[in-house]
């Protein structure tokens with residue numbers, strides 16, 4: 001099984017589409033001729049992002065995570081735009097596997113997580129920035145249920161589980 005596409009609900013299709021094309025760098029691909037506003041973007045050969053304009057409610061913590069090529073450039077650009085949202089999951093961090101993590105809001109209010117490969121070069125100034133914090137996000141809930149391990153990673157070598 002694999003993810004085919006993710007659909008994000010937006011309030012203004014053109015505004016959101018411009019963000020994903022010009023700020024995130026995704027390439028638009030043809031969408032089916034639906035009778036409502038929608039736009040499709042290529043993420044990889046096998047995954048797409050779909051934007052669809054409806055009057056729905058946006059999730060506060062639910063998010064789509066995109067692994068980006070130049071995390072540092074995006075961090076500085078989205079910080080300047082005021083898009084980094086530390087309210088749901090805390091500040092920008094380096095996860096235990098080495099991957100960077102930042103959360104931003106798209107123009108419709110959808111939460112996006114941006115991450116880097118664990119060994120990707122990162123601008124060291126980010127680690128001194130006011131929006132950066134060391135260590136995993138601590139919610140204060142003190143509830144450790146779940147499938148957790150010290151060697152967790154976002155990046156599994158091909159063929160492993």
Ligand SMILES: [Fe+2]
Pocket residue numbers: 063065113
């Ligand atoms: Fe996440």
